[in-house]
Amino acid sequence: MAWVYLCIAILLEEAGTTSMKLSEGFTRLLPSILLLIFYVGSLGFLTLTLKTIDVSVAYAIWSGMGILIITCIGVFYFGESFNTLKLLSIILIILGVITLNFTVEHEKASSEQVTEGK
Incomplete structure (x- = not known):
């Protein structure tokens, strides 16, 4: 379920950022209100x-x-x-996220092996 929550958090954050652009510096009421709602929701799901x-x-x-x-x-x-x-930068970000995820998974597997070995 955590991965579903993370996906929802990402989508709400994107809606909040889009609303931020549409709010034109908090000069438009509805996008300004939506910005706050979306960000609170995003942080809640995160x-x-x-x-x-x-x-x-x-x-x-x-x-x-x-x-x-x-x-x-x-x-x-x-x-x-x-x-x-911009394209190269985005590719590097994605590669960094993938590498970080593999690193954490490897650390978890290593710690599980140590725990089982005791």
């Missing part, structure tokens, strides 16, 4: 995620996927520029 997923992994995935998704929203919805450097 908190539930942390009950079973390591904070380093959950936060890396939350922020990494957030960057990927918000970049796509920025480019395709808001017409922001996209170049090779």
Whole structure:
């Protein structure tokens, strides 16, 4: 269930960030209110995620996927520029998240083997 919570947290964070852009510096009421609601929801679901997923992994995935998704929203919805450097940066973020996840899984497997060996 923690992975579902993490996905919901990511989607709510993206909705909050999109609302932030649409709020035009808190000058538009509805997007400003939605921004707060989405971010509170996102942090709530991220908190539930942390009950079973390591904070380093959950936060890396939350922020990494957030960057990927918000970049796509920025480019395709808001017409922001996209170049090779942005693409390379996103690839590096994704590789970092994957590597971090494998590192944590390896550490868990190693500690389980040590526990079983006693």
